[in-house]
Amino acid sequence: xxxxxxxxxxxYLSQDMLMEAIDPELECVxxxxxxxxxxxxxxxxxxxxxxxxxxAQMHGNETTTTRGLFDFIERxxxxxxxxxxxxxxxxxxxxxDGAFRYTRVNANGVDLNRDAIDVSQPETKAFMNFFxxxxxxxxxxxxxxxxxxxxxTTKKEAxxxxxxxxxxxxxxxxxxxxxxxxxxSHVYRxxxxxxxxxxxxxxxxxxxxxxxxxxxxxxxxTILVEAGQWGSDYDRVITRRLVYxxxxxxxxxxxxxxxxxxxxxxxxxxxxxxxxGYDVGYFDxxxxxxxxxxxxxxxxxxxxxxxxxxxxxxDPAADDFFFFRELK
Ligand SMILES: [Zn+2]
Numbered sequence: 139x140x141x142x143x144x145x146x147x148x149x150y151l152s153q154d155m156l157m158e159a160i161d162p163e164l165e166c167v168x169x170x171x172x173x174x175x176x177x178x179x180x181x182x183x184x185x186x187x188x189x190x191x192x193x194a195q196m197h198g199n200e201t202t203t204t205r206g207l208f209d210f211i212e213r214x215x216x217x218x219x220x221x222x223x224x225x226x227x228x229x230x231x232x233x234x235d236g237a238f239r240y241t242r243v244n245a246n247g248v249d250l251n252r253d254a255i256d257v258s259q260p261e262t263k264a265f266m267n268f269f270x271x272x273x274x275x276x277x278x279x280x281x282x283x284x285x286x287x288x289x290x291t292t293k294k295e296a297x298x299x300x301x302x303x304x305x306x307x308x309x310x311x312x313x314x315x316x317x318x319x320x321x322x323s324h325v326y327r328x329x330x331x332x333x334x335x336x337x338x339x340x341x342x343x344x345x346x347x348x349x350x351x352x353x354x355x356x357x358x359x360t361i362l363v364e365a366g367q368w369g370s371d372y373d374r375v376i377t378r379r380l381v382y383x384x385x386x387x388x389x390x391x392x393x394x395x396x397x398x399x400x401x402x403x404x405x406x407x408x409x410x411x412x413x414x415g416y417d418v419g420y421f422d423x424x425x426x427x428x429x430x431x432x433x434x435x436x437x438x439x440x441x442x443x444x445x446x447x448x449x450x451x452x453d454p455a456a457d458d459f460f461f462f463r464e465l466k
Contacts, residue, residue, distance in 0.1 A: 142209035142382075148373050149435075149442040151201040153234040159208070160230075161215070169229070170264020173245035176234040178264050183214055186223040188393060191274035192385075193229035193265070196250045196281075196349070198236020198243075199435065199442075202365035202374040203280035206381025213382075223393055227272050233261055240437035252345075254352035269353075276321075276359050276392050279350045280381070282374070283364035285417055285462060286432060289338040290409025293460040295369070296338035297377050298384060299411055300325065301362035303350035304342045311402065317359035323404040324391030325384055330408075333380060339408040340364055361388065367415070370462060372444060412458070417444070419452070419461035428452040430459050 168177040194204040235245035253262045287296040302318035353360040368376040416430030433444035
């Protein structure tokens with residue numbers, strides 16, 4: 139654990155920064171190339187039979203789960219029991235060009251998470267080729283979510299959100315989907331109280347171009363993990379830690395947790411995400427209105443800066459807003 143938590147203290151994380159910190163003793167294979175010719179790397183750990191494929195930063199500007207996964211790997215290296223049970227394939231940056239530019243999309247301007255059927259991009263091709271060959275038993279699709287996401291109507295930020303993606307438009311509870319539900323329920327039971335009920339459930343509208351939906355449809359249990367905001371921690375150091383912890387709970391849930399008969403009930407009781415969050419807000423006494431603003435993120439000299447956008451008027455009767463910072 140020497141390197142974990144101490145490297146990458148900020149949101150920007152390029153491939154060069156990442157590769158410099160990766161333990162050179164780890165098995166690292168290239169599974170393909172990005173549009174701009176960067177290798178897409180996959181770390182391989184473990185000799186067990188339970189195959190777990192995880193990938194982060196398919197959206198290049200979503201680095202919190204990459205950082206949490208890095209910490210998880212640092213700890214995993216010494217966990218002989220888990221390494222003898224599982225066979226891990228871990229892609230820390232599926233979109234290295236987007237990571238370099240700090241963009242959601244790849245260098246062709248395509249959102250890879252809307253390319254699962256088209257497979258029009260080299261990054262998607264590399265992933266699908268690897269996926270077919272590896273044939274995982276569990277997929278973990280790791281992302282960041284914006285500050286706007288809140289837990290149900292509680293007016294608490296969704297520091298973490300999980301989803302067992304749909305396999306069809308009817309949102310059928312298929313076998314693969316129920317396995318994802320079982321594991322998420324385990325994580326939720328283990329973890330929700332210690333994160334002060336800051337876990338939400340992501341929207342399950344079916345879109346087969348999204349990796350999670352596509353893979354669930356193919357019968358592989360897949361879990362979407364979204365790292366969110368906690369208070370004023372814009373570097374997301376706290377949620378990075380929560381991602382690290384939840385990866386342990388997810389793997390434990392997959393490997394050892396017993397089958398609970400009420401897993402689906404537990405899952406459905408996780409409050410669905412709302413979008414009540416505003417980064418800054420205040421009450422305007424002249425207008426007699428609440429105003430809320432959401433930052434935009436810009437990359438400047440390898441640092442992410444949060445810039446103010448315009449304020450919008452909020453409806454006090456709707457009471458559907460929450461401020462990370464309230465101006466007095
Ligand atoms: Zn994302």
